[in-house]
Amino acid sequence: MDMLLSMTALAITTYSIILLHPSLRFGDTSVNGIEQAEWESTNVLSGECNExxxxxxxxxxxxxxxxxxxxxxxxxxxxxxxxxxxxxxxxxxxxxxxxxxxxxxxxxxxxxxxxxxxxxxxxxxxxxxxxxxxxxxxxxxxxxxxxxxxxxxxxxxxxxxxxxxxxICKNSSVRGQCMAQYNKIWDENSCTCRCRQDQWKKCNTGYEYDGIYTCQCLPGQVINRASLGLIVTLVVVVVVLFVCVVALGFMYKKERNKNMEHRIQCSQSKGYSLSQLREEEKGLADDAPNDQ
Structure with a gap:
């Protein structure tokens, strides 16, 4: 009994939708550029095709x-x-x-x-x-x-x-399931089931139209030209900063090595060994806090 009531409700709903959407009735023409016609029943017993x-x-x-x-x-x-x-x-x-x-x-x-x-x-x-x-x-x-x-x-x-x-599409068996939906049409080029053109609608900001499954506006992330330009700018800034940090590090290391070589040459001219030079640098470092 419950199944019978459900089927009756589904039939009434479908009939109401067809009444509210005249373009879905058989006999109307120029829907998506395809002529529509009212077909006779395809029951085998209704008219067998002889020679x-x-x-x-x-x-x-x-x-x-x-x-x-x-x-x-x-x-x-x-x-x-x-x-x-x-x-x-x-x-x-x-x-x-x-x-x-x-x-x-x-x-x-x-x-x-x-x-x-x-x-x-x-x-x-x-x-x-x-x-x-x-x-x-x-x-x-x-x-x-x-x-x-x-x-x-x-x-x-x-x-x-x-x-x-x-x-013809290799997945032609899906075509029948697609055509059974009142708001869908079969695309022979892409072999996909998509929403009918008269179902398309403009969505508010933050929403995108789903033209494949629901034929409705769904929440989605919209990337416009302004946000895309901002992202590109940020990427360029990060790359420039990274290059500057690497360049400064390289210059600091080069200058440090140059100063070290100069001190070694000076110590050698005074007769200091490398170990004595390091001890002198250590002593100067230890005396620095006391001087303050």
């Missing part, structure tokens, strides 16, 4: 052929150019998804390319005025395409999947 249905899905994918796409023309390297027209143009390009026999979902890549001269108008600075200059720019045109993966490099956290022609 006819699979072929229908694959055949709806576009053919791997050059199609006109809007391409941005790069800005001219001439520093005198203010602007140019057009800055975008439609050219045949190979792109999008495709499939080959064996139901391999892959990408449409260019097989053969050529450079095409595209006429443009450049508005340039000439003295105290501007003039329009007609010029051309060479842009790449795709002549033929092929369905394949191309050169895809995966990071150390991913592995290449030939069927989908993409890099």
């Amino acid at each position: 006819d249905k699979r072929n229908l899905i694959w055949n709806r994918l576009p053919k791997c052929l050059p199609k006109n796409e809007t391409i941005a023309i790069p800005f001219p390297p001439d520093p005198n150019v203010i602007q140019y027209f057009p800055n975008r143009i439609e050219l045949p390009r190979c792109s999008g998804a495709c499939y080959e026999n064996g139901h391999l979902y892959q990408s449409c890549k260019a097989n053969e390319t050529v450079l095409q001269d595209v006429p443009v108008i450049l508005e340039t600075i000439s003295g105290q005025s501007t003039v329009e200059v007609c010029s051309t720019v060479k842009l790449e045109v795709h002549v033929s395409c092929s369905c394949g993966c191309g050169d895809i490099e995966c990071n150390e956290l991913q592995e290449f999947n030939e069927r989908s022609c993409s890099c």
Whole structure:
């Protein structure tokens, strides 16, 4: 009975959170740049995928052929150019998804390319005025395409999947646990579960936002530029003091040895031995308190 009440309370809480956060409902779009959709149940009994249905899905994918796409023309390297027209143009390009026999979902890549001269108008600075200059720019045109993966490099956290022609995370089993949390989203690049962008918040001084686990502001030590500069200054002062102490010690030792050598030379000139000199120094040291 207690378990039933707990599950009921959890369901009511989850439903309330979804009502309070409209962006979490299915059907909303443009959440973190990813289109959302309402999925049909994935129960096996709800709609088994037979050969006819699979072929229908694959055949709806576009053919791997050059199609006109809007391409941005790069800005001219001439520093005198203010602007140019057009800055975008439609050219045949190979792109999008495709499939080959064996139901391999892959990408449409260019097989053969050529450079095409595209006429443009450049508005340039000439003295105290501007003039329009007609010029051309060479842009790449795709002549033929092929369905394949191309050169895809995966990071150390991913592995290449030939069927989908993409890099998938090695720890993909964790993805389901991540997506079950209403405030989390799975990052395919870093293969980590992080907080949704609409959950991010600005924290007060002394707190840091935890974008991985709690999605909340937690106490933390914040090192700003001022404190970092103070630490660097203190380190420099300590190093300078240490160097000065070492230098003074070295100079004192050098001066002491020089005085000792001078006294030895003087004692030798008077016929004193080294032992007599030391006894004389000891006597002078003993008489010093009495004189005071």
